[in-house]
Amino acid sequence: MFAISEDSIDTSECRRMMSDHAAGGFCVFEGWVRNVNEGRTVDRLEYEAYEPLAVKEGEKVLAEARQRFPHLKATCVHRTGLLDLGDCAVWVGVAAPHRDEAFRACRYIIDEIKIRLPIWKKEHYTGGDSDWVNCERCATVGRHTGAGN
Amino acid sequence: MFAISEDSIDTSECRRMMSDHAAGGFCVFEGWVRNVNEGRTVDRLEYEAYEPLAVKEGEKVLAEARQRFPHLKATCVHRTGLLDLGDCAVWVGVAAPHRDEAFRACRYIIDEIKIRLPIWKKEHYTGGDSDWVNCERCATVGRHTGAGN
């Protein structure tokens, strides 16, 4: 299940929904708002999504993961609106029979979510200015070297 | 921090302790008690640890991860005692500046925890018999193909 949420993500509830007695491995990735990006001090973030297509494309990514790694349970929730430092911007959870699929599917999902969904991020910096993050570059780099978060 | 716990792992509390405004990526792995292993129906599991050396070796694994991937916050808690289906047997959490280190460090930690720490697992099967799991084989296989959980 893929969802967009205007409210803060209840990670405990997300985890509870993944419970599965056939699963031996559970992998979670969370993207957190951090206090610095490319050398600038960040106070908070703003996410905008075009929900109809973000949900459609998000569900497609989850379906691809399930096809690659059978017997998965996979969920992703992405925040929109204003987020403070430390807030969870995205939650990806994968429960699988074994850990290898859990890790690989979770990584696949977050990598695709970051570059395919119509979601945009605006950084608000200390001092009052702000900027839309052009993540085309960081996403491409991130897939190979881990830049971007 | 590495810990052995006789009580059920409070995953929400584990997560809270990882909070870090310099971290943009947070990866968790949980090992869950599943209902089947190598074709046999499992009712519950029993973990035994030799705590002094398990803690020492666990801290060593975490230190190795921090050395490989700088600026990590990494924690692992391992259960002992009787566990029911769905219970969390091990929790590994890694907060890092970016997602790549978070995923890789988390994977490193769980892979090493499984094969290096003096911890043993006894499976209790439907029907009443039980067996110590010889995980030397599944751990070796697991590192390459994902068998074991």
Added chain:
Amino acid sequence: MKSITVRYFALFRENAGVSEESLQLDVETALDVFEQTRDRHGSNEPLGHCKVAVNDEMADWSTKVADGDSVLLFPPVAGG
């Protein structure tokens, strides 16, 4: 000329000052819409960094547009 509803998102919306407008455009493809509205969305991004949807379906820049279609112009995404 075709009547096209153009929708702008994020940076493009801020540049255009509106989130949506109906324009009469002489266009064949989604790419034509992007280029003929360049003074509106203000993008000088490489096209490969932006995305486009036609009538709420992700599309290619070569996708044909018809009279009455809505074209959604997406600046570089940054999920996660």
Added chain:
Amino acid sequence: MKSITVRYFALFRENAGVSEESLQLDVETALDVFEQTRDRHGSNEPLGHCKVAVNDEMADWSTKVADGDSVLLFPPVAGG
């Protein structure tokens, strides 16, 4: 002969019926202890699958043991 405290864990403890015992053994290394207590711990595991600690430090099978040492015999581990 050396006085060695041998500690058995998990399967080895169940086989031995005790978790710890003091034995007089004619041994040089941790491996000697493992082999001379084979009728106690009952293991026919390849040695590479088992682990050993001497005086609460992880050790190698070639680690020398002295009079009064404690040797901990670990069957194949299965954490996680």
